[in-house]
Amino acid sequence: MIPCLPAMHAKAHTWHCSILWGGRWKDGSAAGSGEDMELLFSYLSRWGLTKYMLAYRREEFLTEAAVFWNSRKIKSLPMAMVLRLKKVNSKLLMLEGQLNTIRAQSSTSFEEIELELFKQQIQSLAQGELQLNAYPQDDCDKEQYYLLYMQSAIAAQLSEYSSTTTSLESIITASDHLFNQASHLVARSSANILKLHTLEQKLLLDNELAKQQCLQEGRLLAIRRKLEQLQSDMEMYFLSIKKKLSAIQTQTTSSKQRSSLRHSISQEKSKLEACVARYNSLVSMTDSNEKTSAAQILDGDFPWSALIGKRRSVEMQKKLEAVELYNELKRYRKERKLIIAEMKNLLNYYHQCVLPAISEDIKVIDHKIFGTPEEPETSDSEFNIMTGRYSSCSASKDYLQEMALEETDEFAGLIEVHNCDYESGSTDDEIET
Structure with a gap:
């Protein structure tokens, strides 16, 4: 079921x-x-x-x-x-x-095959797992190497905290969520180190200079992938808010329904603002000048729309409209x-x-x-x-x-x-x- x-x-x-x-x-x-x-x-x-x-x-x-x-x-x-x-x-x-x-x-x-693929992409985006671009396998390995390296470094810094702090003390100090995350990272550190060694052999990283270069390239790839995910998130928030505003005018028959939709719109606008803040902070770490604002997104003005042809074959709005039909x-x-x-x-x-x-x-x-x-x-x-x-x-x-x-x-x-x-x-x- x-x-x-x-x-x-x-x-x-x-x-x-x-x-x-x-x-x-x-x-x-x-x-x-x-x-x-x-x-x-x-x-x-x-x-x-x-x-x-x-x-x-x-x-x-x-x-x-x-x-x-x-x-x-x-x-x-x-x-x-x-x-x-x-x-x-x-x-x-x-x-x-x-x-x-x-x-x-x-x-x-x-066609139906394409629509099924678009549907899987949108559902993966809703789960926070979507990667819109088909990156080469070598780039994916570099990005994974960077992420594993950073997780291992963070786990090394948190190992002392997780070993000196007990679960009961974290509950008393209202830091149990932080303690659970630190313990989870530390527990995974040994497995991450093994994966790092495997990727070093696969990417032929036999000296420190090659490792540092791989980390820099992997960092840029991770930033670019996260930016694309945030761009898709902002587009989906825009489409969802637009659809609900239209539903208030055309589909609702009671004040209770309109109130429920307005409350949902308010929540999604707050999430959109948080998404824009994360996006702008990541853009500042690149050479791009694609910073935006929540008001600009709500007007349907996406600064990255000029690059749609280079990154994605179909805009998210067209994808969503076709998949819903x-x-x-x-x-x-x-x-x-x-x-x-x-x-x-x-x-x-x-x-x-x-x-x-x-x-x-x-x-x-x-x-x-x-x-x-x-x-x-x-x-x-x-x-x-x-x-x-x-x-x-x-x-x-x-x-x-x-x-x-x-x-x-x-x-x-x-x-x-x-x-x-x-x-x-x-x-x-x-x-x-």
Whole structure:
């Protein structure tokens, strides 16, 4: 089981959370809102007057309400499925058209393989692990050598602190977080030293001058990689804030929703300012003059945009827009497959259980009213429409015939869907598993 956020809740979360845990970004989830139980809770909330009732009367009242809810839902299920399928088909056509428009306006083809790669990159960025550029292996080894060297040096400086300080003292002095980090670095120092020796042999660092040169190159590579990650972070914060500002104007229907979105925007602006501060401090360590500010980022002015062609083939905004459409398209394909499977199951259930039970009940009533000479056989079906605590014990033949006709009319749409070829022309095997 994979946890995921409902589509409604993910809108108010930070962009990291909505990408990592949002239902639209999880493979296997369909296009539902994830708030289905809210419909039942909204219906049951009308019966708050039951708190003034006695226990037995309250139980009976709520049971009757739940039974009525179930019967109304079962009766409207065939038409609801047909309407859902029509809505999903129209949504699929719209999403495919939007994705084709993006493909036509961009130099990138945005095929499914590329979109899956972009999706992995954005999810890795949300986890803080993304490296946008494909660096040569030699450069990656130099960067790793520099990082391991610095971690070993820091661990050597912290070894005395971790050996003279106990865990209890760190808790008393409110420095337990620092003590845990220092102990973790010191514990890893021996493994880091072994990796350093391995990289020295791999990079042919046989003298001190070569080691110092490798450390300088690795430091520059680490700075450049961190700058690119911060640039992507700032772009994602800009896109997330922009999307939430638009949602406040177009999608919210209550002050509570607007307040939640404004609170999320305020949090992301604070994180954006911290990200800008880290970025500017790293830029000052290079020859570049790409310093920026939070206000400049919120205006959509990125000082590194002129270098996009050299570093990245597609801007992050275009990537995110295309991947979101692709994710939604996959979710609605899955939704369409599930609806068709539900339609077939419902038709089979009524064909095998409900209609035979109604026929047997009609025979029973015929025997009681007209006195037919032969006793009808008892239905072997597990379902009997005339049994149950809240079912009527005095049904007439006309009523049962009327019910059978009504069921036939309601399932006409399902039967039509089951037998016809869809306009899209895709089969079940072509739909996403």
